[in-house]
Amino acid sequence: MSQYLLSxxxxxxxxxxxxxxxxxxxxFMERVIALEAEMDSSGTFVFGGALHGPDAATVVRMSDADVxxxxxxxxxxxxxxxxxxxxxxxxxxxxxxxxxxxxxxxxHSIEVRPFRATGRVAxxxxxx
Amino acid sequence: MTRIGAAxxxxxxxxxxxxxxxxxxxxxxxxxxxxxxxxxxxxQDAFVLASDRWRNDGIPPNPAGWIVTxxxxxxxxxxxxxxxxxxxxxxxGAVAGTSPGSGTDNGGEDGPVIDDQLRLIFTCCHPALRTExxxxxxxxxxxxxxxxxxARSFLVSPSAMAKRLVRAKxxxxxxxxxxxxxxxxxxxxxxxxxxxxxxLIYNTGVDDPERAALRSEAIRLARSLVDLxxxxxxxxxxxxxxxxxxxxxxxxxxxxxHVLLRDQDRTKWDRTMIxxxxxxxxxxxxxxxxxxxxxxxxxxxxxCDADSFEAIDWPQIVALYDHLFSVMPTPVVALNRAIAIGxxxxxxxxxxxxxxxxxxxxxxxxxxxxxxxTLRRLAHRDAARAAYERAAHLAASEADRRFLAQQxxxxxxNGTYT
Numbered sequence: 001m002s003q004y005l006l007s008x009x010x011x012x013x014x015x016x017x018x019x020x021x022x023x024x025x026x027x028f029m030e031r032v033i034a035l036e037a038e039m040d041s042s043g044t045f046v047f048g049g050a051l052h053g054p055d056a057a058t059v060v061r062m063s064d065a066d067v068x069x070x071x072x073x074x075x076x077x078x079x080x081x082x083x084x085x086x087x088x089x090x091x092x093x094x095x096x097x098x099x100x101x102x103x104x105x106x107x108h109s110i111e112v113r114p115f116r117a118t119g120r121v122a123x124x125x126x127x128x
Numbered sequence: 129m130t131r132i133g134a135a136x137x138x139x140x141x142x143x144x145x146x147x148x149x150x151x152x153x154x155x156x157x158x159x160x161x162x163x164x165x166x167x168x169x170x171x172q173d174a175f176v177l178a179s180d181r182w183r184n185d186g187i188p189p190n191p192a193g194w195i196v197t198x199x200x201x202x203x204x205x206x207x208x209x210x211x212x213x214x215x216x217x218x219x220x221g222a223v224a225g226t227s228p229g230s231g232t233d234n235g236g237e238d239g240p241v242i243d244d245q246l247r248l249i250f251t252c253c254h255p256a257l258r259t260e261x262x263x264x265x266x267x268x269x270x271x272x273x274x275x276x277x278x279a280r281s282f283l284v285s286p287s288a289m290a291k292r293l294v295r296a297k298x299x300x301x302x303x304x305x306x307x308x309x310x311x312x313x314x315x316x317x318x319x320x321x322x323x324x325x326x327x328l329i330y331n332t333g334v335d336d337p338e339r340a341a342l343r344s345e346a347i348r349l350a351r352s353l354v355d356l357x358x359x360x361x362x363x364x365x366x367x368x369x370x371x372x373x374x375x376x377x378x379x380x381x382x383x384x385x386h387v388l389l390r391d392q393d394r395t396k397w398d399r400t401m402i403x404x405x406x407x408x409x410x411x412x413x414x415x416x417x418x419x420x421x422x423x424x425x426x427x428x429x430x431x432c433d434a435d436s437f438e439a440i441d442w443p444q445i446v447a448l449y450d451h452l453f454s455v456m457p458t459p460v461v462a463l464n465r466a467i468a469i470g471x472x473x474x475x476x477x478x479x480x481x482x483x484x485x486x487x488x489x490x491x492x493x494x495x496x497x498x499x500x501x502t503l504r505r506l507a508h509r510d511a512a513r514a515a516y517e518r519a520a521h522l523a524a525s526e527a528d529r530r531f532l533a534q535q536x537x538x539x540x541x542n543g544t545y546t
Contacts, residue, residue, distance in 0.1 A: 002304045091306040092256060093314070114303045 001088055003046065003115040004095040008108040010082035012053060018107075031105040043088060044098060050083035082108070086115075142182055146175050147348070149192040150272025155244035156196050158251075158307060161203055164297050168269065170203035171195065177202075245270075246309045246356050253322040254305050261296035262325045263332075268293055271345045281332065281342050319357075323366050323421060326350050330370050336525065343374060361415050365422030368408035372428035375401035386531035390437040402432045423452040427464075442471040459488040467498050475505040493522035497532060504539060513539055 019025040039045035054073035061068055073080060085102065089095040092114070099110040117124055150171060157167035174195045188194045252265040260282070267273045267281065279289035299305070310318040326346050333342030350367040357363050379396040380387055409429040412422045427448045434440040449465035462485045470478030479502050482495070489495035500515035513536055520532035 091304045092254075093306050093308075093310070095303075096256065112303075116302070 001090060002092075002095070003118050004087055004089055004092075004098075005084055005113045005115065006087060006095070006099050006102055006110050007081050007084040007113070008102075008106065008110055009079040010108075011078050012055075012080065028106075035101055035105045038101075039085070039087065039098070046086040046088060048083070048085035051081060054080045086118075141187065142179060145187060145191045146178075146195075147272050147345075149195045150175075151245055151248065151270040151352070152192050153195045153199050154269050154272075155248035157199055157203060158248060159244050160200065161207075162307070164269070164300065166203055166206065167199075170199040170206065173202045174199035242356055243309065245352070247307045249322055249353065249356075250310055250318055251300060251305060251307050253318075253325045254300075255318065255321045256303065256305060257296055257299060259325070259328070261292060261299075262321070263328060264289060264292050265296050266325055266349070267329065267342075267345065270349060273345070277341075281339055319360060319362065322353065323362060326353070327366060327370075327421075330373075334373075343370075343377075346370060347374065361412050361417045362419040362421045364408050365412055365419060365425045368405045368412070368425035369421055369428060371401045371408070372405035372425060372432050374398070375405065375432060381527050384527060384530055385534060386527045388531075389431070394435065397432065405429060405432065418451070418455075420452060420456040423448055423455070427452070440471070442468055446472050459485050460492070463489060463492075463495055463498060470502055470505070475502045478502045479506065491522060493519040493524070493528060493532075495519075496522065497528075497535075500532075500535060504535075509539060 019028040036045060036048070057071075057073040059070045059072065059074050061070075085098075087095065087098055089098060092112070095112050095114075099112045102108075103110045153171045153174070154164075154167050157170055158164055161167055177198055178191075178195060182188070182191075248270060249266075252269055253262045257265070264278055264282070267278045268275065273281070275290050275293065276286045278293075279286040282289070284292075309315075326349050329349070330343050330346035333339040333346065347367070347370050350363070350370055353363050354360075354367050375398040376392065376396075378398070379392040379394065405425065406429055409422070409425050412418070412425070427445055430441055430444050430448065446465065446468045449461065449468055453461050453465055463482070466478050466481035466485065469481050479499070482499050482502060486495060486499070496515045496519035500512050500519060503512035503515055516532050516536045516539070520529055520536070523529045523532060
């Protein structure tokens with residue numbers, strides 16, 4: 001069993017393919033709820049969420065011995081992660097099939113990335 | 129002299145056995161050990177051992193089985209020597225614990241061997257890998273080409289190719305690309321990916337004598353795919369398409385310049401390949417599950433059927449292009465259809481068809497070459513020369529440039545076609 005991050009990227013101020021009428025919003029929600037129920041019942045869903053925009057982000061870094069904070073996102077890019085799922089899947093084919101379903105339900109492109117490791121580092125130490 | 133000749137023959141047959149056995153051996157070892165690099169290295173070592181031993185003792189009755197057994201033992205040795213390997217080896221337990229020299233666990237049953245090879249083909253051509261990685265893996269692991277040979281085929285340095293292969297294998301492992309034949313629901317899309325990799329390998333070797341070996345390798349791989357998946361008509365279609373194209377290779381160039389179909393010496397065509405291609409196309413027609421590759425093969429079959437340029441059944445070719453365009457509506461198909469229309473309806477009809485697709489193919493030399501030929505038939509001399517010049521400017525191969533230079537020269541001397 002592997003774990004994968006399925007993430008969707010959004011350009012600030014643009015939400016391509018987003019539902020625009022209350023009715024569209026309703027069917028969008030229904031599709032996503034049905035998909036998440038399917039993920040739950042198959043033991044696929046680990047965690048998921050939608051993020052606030054990069055304007056809400058703060059970067060924390062060490063400068064010598066001081067902790068310094070700056071307003072804004074880390075990556076100077078137009079696209080930022082808008083939301084994600086962490087899923088269990090047997091292999092990449094299974095993960096790609098779920099990504100296809102997420103893309104279909106949300107109308108967003110989905111990036112699939114395998115986790116190198118999950119959980120606590122201590123769990124991966126020798127003798128753990 | 130004769131002794132050198134005999135040694136040469138021996139070398140060639142050992143090499144042929146290596147080529148044939150490589151995919152099978154790597155495929156089996158990947159299943160057993162779950163690690164492509166380990167499998168690849170072990171098979172390489174087995175070949176080194178074989179080339180020493182076989183030269184003295186002769187080729188064993190089941191050379192592929194010998195390679196698999198030797199490579200498997202070699203991989204076990206490598207695993208025993210590494211700490212991580214010892215762990216893996218214990219997990220593998222009985223699976224890998226065959227005694228040296230048993231050699232009968234492979235080749236006896238066709239089932240697992242066939243499945244292994246298919247698994248490896250589908251892994252190498254997985255759509256999550258970029259095309260150049262698919263091609264490199266296929267040639268290295270299934271074709272058994274050395275890293276240097278693969279690098280030469282794609283005009284990159286051996287170190288760049290080695291890096292490419294490492295990256296591709298890294299993704300297979302990290303993303304957990306499965307080593308398995310895809311489920312029925314995914315099969316059509318996944319098979320398309322395999323077929324396009326093989327066709328790309330073939331086309332990379334077209335019109336380049338230096339890379340002719342890629343064509344025979346692509347044909348060999350397509351042939352083995354047809355054996356492995358006899359119920360897939362598009363696999364058969366690809367093999368027929370390659371054979372019918374290959375049958376005309378020696379007539380297609382003359383003194384390094386491209387020779388137009390109308391001027392080709394048809395006695396140079398390879399009749400054996402044509403017969404095999406025709407037989408496959410007929411079987412596809414009987415099966416009646418047409419697809420883009422089968423239709424392209426059928427078009428080539430009609431061309432190969434004609435004894436002379438005048439005898440070509442152009443209405444049949446236009447009908448096949450219509451069918452092809454309905455399943456594969458690309459500008460290149462439209463271009464070929466327009467050229468065929470020039471033969472059934474005349475150059476005026478061809479020119480309007482070409483003008484309709486010209487914006488989509490403005491960077492494609494063959495579109496401008498076709499326009500040049502059509503304009504020449506319509507006696508538009510200046511426009512024809514301009515089209516040929518544009519084509520020559522865009523053409524990538526020396527053979528194409530020479531052909532186009534010839535057309536421009538003829539145009540200046542004789543003017544237009546009659």
